[in-house]
Amino acid sequence: MTDSRAAGGPRAELKRCGMARGCLQGVKFLMFAFNLLFWFFVMLLLVFLLEATTTVLFFAYTDKIDRYAQQDLKKGLHLYGTPGNVGLTNAWSIIQTDFRCCGVSNYTDWFEVYNATRVPDSCCLEFSESCGLHAPGTWWKAPCYETVKMWLQENLLAVGIFGLCTALVQILGLTFAMTMYCQVVKADTYCA
Numbered sequence: 001m002t003d004s005r006a007a008g009g010p011r012a013e014l015k016r017c018g019m020a021r022g023c024l025q026g027v028k029f030l031m032f033a034f035n036l037l038f039w040f041f042v043m044l045l046l047v048f049l050l051e052a053t054t055t056v057l058f059f060a061y062t063d064k065i066d067r068y069a070q071q072d073l074k075k076g077l078h079l080y081g082t083p084g085n086v087g088l089t090n091a092w093s094i095i096q097t098d099f100r101c102c103g104v105s106n107y108t109d110w111f112e113v114y115n116a117t118r119v120p121d122s123c124c125l126e127f128s129e130s131c132g133l134h135a136p137g138t139w140w141k142a143p144c145y146e147t148v149k150m151w152l153q154e155n156l157l158a159v160g161i162f163g164l165c166t167a168l169v170q171i172l173g174l175t176f177a178m179t180m181y182c183q184v185v186k187a188d189t190y191c192a
Contacts, residue, residue, distance in 0.1 A: 037184065041177040048170045055163075070145055073104045077113050080120065093122040099151065101144035107136065 058065065079085045080092055096102055102123035103109030110119040110132075123139045124131035131138060152159070 035181065035184070037177050037181040041174060041181060044170060044173050044177065048167070048174065051167075051170075070104055073145060074109055077104065077109055080113060093120065095144055095148065096120065096122040096140065097127075099142070099144060099147045100140050101142040101147040102140040103143060104145045105143050107139050107141065 076088060077092070079088050081089050102119055107119050107123060110123070111117055117136075119132040119139050121127060121130065121132045124134075125138055125140065
């Protein structure tokens with residue numbers, strides 16, 4: 001008796017080859033499904049599309065965003081100086097000092113917060129302790145929202161260049177990831 005018959009014959013050999021082929025196809029499928037280059041490409045594409053959609057929506061709804069931003073900022077004024085809101089308090093103080101402005105629309109926004117004719121000391125033309133209790137002639141008159149918005153518009157070129165550079169890097173990442181993925185798939189077909 002030959003060895004192939006002792007082990008089950010030619011049919012057993014074919015069955016083992018079929019099982020090996022099935023296992024290899026399963027491994028190949030798993031390699032495709034968990035291919036990091038492919039999923040990197042998909043995730044980067046999703047992030048890029050999300051950013052593009054957000055940009056288009058931002059420019060389409062600028063007026064609504066303006067109104068909502070002003071409303072939210074006015075609500076945020078009521079948290080100024082409260083416990084647990086040190087970051088917000090510092091942010092308002094820095095903005096009002098650096099941009100020489102007071103309040104969202106004007107200095108009267110603070111009257112609602114304090115229920116009195118006063119503003120934070122960061123609104124004062126010349127800073128001194130409790131200077132926000134003095135007359136309105138000693139406070140900044142410019143609205144912070146419009147002042148910061150004008151500053152952003154003046155620096156829009158820098159923001160635009162940064163956005164375009166980020167998009168270019170993402171597009172290059174998409175291109176290189178897909179090129180490498182295609183090379184891996186191409187090499188896999190030649191090796192198989």
